[in-house]
Amino acid sequence: MQSRAAEDLKKRVTDGLVEAGLTYAGAAALSTPRRLTLAVDGLLAESPTIREERKGPKVGAPDKAIEGFLRGAGVTREQLEERETPKGPVYFVQIEKPGRPAAEIIAEVLEATIRNFPWPKSMRWGAGSLRWVRPLHSILCILSDEAGTSVVDLDIDGIKAGNTTRGHRFMAPDEITVTGFDDYAAKLKRAHVVLDARERAEAIWQEATNQAFANGLDVVEDKGLLAEVAGLVEWPVVLMGAIDEEFLELPPEVLQTSMKEHQKFFSVKNPKTGRIEKFITVANRETADNGATILAGNQKVLSARLADAKFFWENDLRTAKSEAGMSAWVENLGNVTFHNKLGTQAARIDRIAALAREIAPVVGADADLAEQAARVAKADLSSEMVYEFPELQGLMGRYYAEAAGLPQDVANACEAHYSPLGPGDDVPSEPVSVAVALADKLDTLTGFWAIDEKPTGSKDPFALRRAALGVIRLVLENDVRLHLSNVLNKAVFTRDLSVRIQKANSATVKLQEIQAGAVDQKIAAELYKEKLGTSDPKAVTDEVFDKAEDLLTFFHDRLKVFLRDQGIRHDVIDACIAMEGNDDLTLLVKRARALEDFLKTDDGENLLQGFKRANNILSKEEEKDGVEYSFGADRKFAEHDSEKALFDALEAGGAAISPAIEAEDFAAAMRGMAALRAPIDAFFDAVQVNADNEILRRNRLNLLNQIRKVCGQVADLTKVEG
Template sequence: MPDLLLELFSEEIPARMQARAREDLQKLVTNGLVEAGLTYASAGAFSTPRRLVLAVEGLNAESPTVAEERKGPKADAPEQALAGFLRGLGITDAAPVMALAGQPSGSHVHLNGVVIEVRDDKKGQILYARVTKPGRPAADIVAEVVERTIRTFPWPKSMRWGSGQLRWVRPLHSILCLLTTEAGSDVVPVTVDHLTAGNTTEGHRFMAPGRFAVSSFDDYRAKLLAAHVVLDSAEREAIIWNDATTAAFAQGLELVEDKGLLAEVAGLVEWPVVLMGSIDEAFLGLPPEVLQTSMKEHQKFFSVKAPSGRIEKFVTVANRTTVDEGETILKGNQKVLSARLSDARFFWENDLRTVKAEGLEGMGAGLADVTFHNRLGSQADRVARIADLAAELAPLVGADPALATQAAQVAKADLQSDMVGEFPELQGLMGRYYAEAAGLDGQVAEACQWHYSPLGPSDVVPTAPVTVAVALADKIDTLTGFWAIDEKPTGSKDPYALRRAALGVIRLVLGNGIATGLSQILSRGVEQHGGATDVVADLLGFFHDRLKVHLRDQGVRHDVIDACLAMPGNDDLALLVKRAEALQAFLSSEDGTNLLQGFRRAANILGQAEAKDGVEYSFGADAKFAETDEEKALFAALDLADGRIGPALEAQDFAAAMTAMAALRVPIDAFFEAVQVNSENEIVRRNRLNLLHRIRAACSSVADLTKIAD
């Protein structure tokens, strides 16, 4: 069984595109091979800055012969119908087929490799075509699939060069395409515009120039390594990480982990060489996050910190070894780094001067000239709304309203700073530094940094009361504002990240155990924007949809969530989740499963009787009409449960309410075993139906069990 080796060699592929390109190459080629009838044992894709590579092991030598049968029209069908059927088979002469009409079943003709046969059927004689597609050699199939893959490759951006029509991310220089067996290797005849596949490739651009031939994937990988090219990006990442952490450890320092930067740098080099350089003492007074961000964004440097947390050195990754062991490279990098950090220091010092002279309010004054949305006003308008809302939310989260107001008023000020203008990803964090420099309360400074959080499902949830108040106000203002102007998410489109904002509110509420109804808070936000009252109900429904997604990710069943959403007070998210968790735990027990069956039986019998009689059996059940011990026991059990469930629900102790419900299981089971509800005595029948209503009411007081799936 042959193995396939494919290499597409080009100018430098952007690092950010390489991972997706590997996946696309493997998917397009292997899917194409399988669709053409070739199976394979395994496949793996690789990339370096200058090449995309696919290795496929255990290919079939040829595709199998495939026989296909197609049912056609009646043998005596009009010539036009026969011609249409035959045209799909590549047959133009209908006369031999028309002659089959009236012939014995099994009669057939051979036309263009297709067998046309007539068979008797209930509806008369029917034509059938047997089409045999012979197998094809793997090389022919591979050539077609590879050419199609190259011509239709889904690069995010591509280019043409020279006079050719081929589009690729960067100019494509060569194609290596081999099928290797124990007998040797053969070049697959792939031709794409001016390029024809061969069996040669190139090593490192500087350390091993020139082309060389390969005969298999193992030979290819070994020769690349000898030519100073590490093929596997994961292996390059490991080399960079191990060498960098070792170099830092040797000096008593620690490399700052950054998986995204590690993957990017591994996509920039074919032969990684780790070099450690020093940062000029003049820049070490900058906040460590500024140093780290500047080095990462501008230079792709890793930060190296001392045990104290101060950034002191950097690690750069060269793409070659040099006779001076990287000294010249480091000097050049340090020169460029000094220029970049000089800019950062200027921004930092200029921002501090502004804060010292005008305070954070002065820094943020320009927000009045920044439009947040043309229908929602400026950023300054938004800050004023957030401040009002934060003051109202403060008592609910245990925060000082004055501090919450102050924090909201200055939390966005750093958006006007030079530093955030250069590095937008530092917004919030720089606000904390500037708040501290302005001498503001520590709680205000903390809110400046963390009020954007949580930004996603795995982001940290703030717990400091002032921060929580501002974070909630920020997100609720966004949601109510866009709902008020009817700019809601549609399908997969969510340009204002409103789903993320709603999830942020949910996580803040649940993470901090905030027991309050959302409706009133949302109403206040909608009121600020002049929205209609029906907006609140629609927005609350949006929160419920996001809560369902969040809880399903936490393992809570969708029907359990629906059963709890159907209850009053469903705008109290913390209470709703507490109810859902208790219900799921209850339904997972044997008592819960059996009680659910008893509830359904009672509800079904009651529903049928009410539909038949045209009345509602919802009151008047009296123990004096009970005829059996089981009936009397159920009355007593319901009396006891009602006395326990009500207080438990009032105390929001859903576990205790479920326990009280569980006590009904045995008497309900016994009742249905011993008692016929539809008694011939009409008084007894009505009493028993009213008793079933008590079962339904007791169980439904905890959750709408009709929503629970079978």
């Protein structure tokens, strides 16, 4: 809230000043927990005088029209000037707006900014109408130049602007008089206030790492926590405390999360053992006992917090090691609703397990292990630890799976299947983890597509864009050859049928009751008729498979965003998406990268122009003649040497490109394309396609079709921009 407020203050004030004619050289905004500061350099002493000419109504216009113009312009009738125009005599007037002192403009702009400040949360206090994030105590507003300093005349609900502020609330609460920004910053620092949040953060991190280093320890880096703590203090005092011995055996992530979430402590670990043994807290003041009392109080509260965490941990371990093991938690998830249209978490686990088993062979995973991992991956959602700290889901699942004696691949999948959560997150690489991660995300996407809950505009409440990007990264970074259309058709169909059955008779339908392999339209229609008695099952299945196709388009849209960030043009991706096999994302990206590299070469650029020229001529003539020139050109009608050479080149190019495409050697296919560049250029330089001889013309148009056909094996070049 602080950093955003500083930027809002800067933008609103500087925009208001410029709009009023006051330009400036530079501006900087700073914040602490108790103050917002804006320093503006090089501000004009007054706004310039503005002269403008305004055109009015025609001479002889009704009096009301003329009077309205006079009021709007702020002039009298005597100031009007008649001028001849192509449309007859018209009134004009010269308007002069004199400049205004900077202090007057600043007062207006600052009052409007303060009264309309966009706080996410604000309050009103006392008898005034002003709303602010907390009660506003004072406003310091001064103008400084070589002649001296003046206070801007400003009064907001009884709070008058002045040239004074106060230092640290406890260490230097007296008034401080300032003469300019440099004086303000220097005096505040002497009064135990560090104005710049970045400087506070740097001081905290440096002192924290120094203290840890002196004890042979490391501070666990956490940039978000560092920024938050820097926003909580004006005078950071770094203190290091110890964690009681009885809590040191807790998983380090539990300690770190508990200390961060509840008390804003940094974790300090032993690099030799990986254990978190101490903590860093940041006080807002210096004390006579060098923080001993503060540390004692913090350690007392921390011990109580960690006692709760230890209790949860030990209880959860007993459950995981029991005879029932993690299956008891899975059963509890039968009472937890995932979505009112998609059933419980337990039903979702059944779906993910079936899908993970199906995907396992594609990613090189053992199908039994993949199914086992999928069935326990979300079990920790029922654990006491994850109930207290939801951000530990998955991680705790790994600990509990290990404690339950499950295979290590299964335990690792419990933690890894949520990944990747964002563009910077690591992607799982173990086959079982990849299978479960893909199944988890694909179930989410196909489920919400089946019930028509798709992202709209900037709204994406179920994080479906993130899930799609996760699938894309899992596939690409593990070089997975997965035909998404098959998976999406099957998954959307089973979810749609399940939802319709539940809606029809309120029965809970297990996945096994639906033919998971029924992707064929005819079989799908028969199932709808059998389960629902649908009068027109084909119409329903058409709708369902349209949803699956729409979901594949969504994947392509997310892939465009992903590849665009890697420097691959959107039109290049579109050209490859238009090709057969576009549901194999790995193949699609290999094709796109090869085409992108080819088009950056001279051969690629010039061949594209030659292709477009051929395609444009051919398309125009086909439309004009009402026929398709695709019956094959005949070499015996070739008159010119360049024409014959093009026949030879296309024959050789087709022979080179086709097997290369079949072998997925797109680099070789591009080399085959490159060989066509010179013959195509020579052909267009020497030959007139639309010859007077109709036989020659048709043959040459069919030859252009050969160009389109041979080049079209690589990508749909019509979609690539010139």
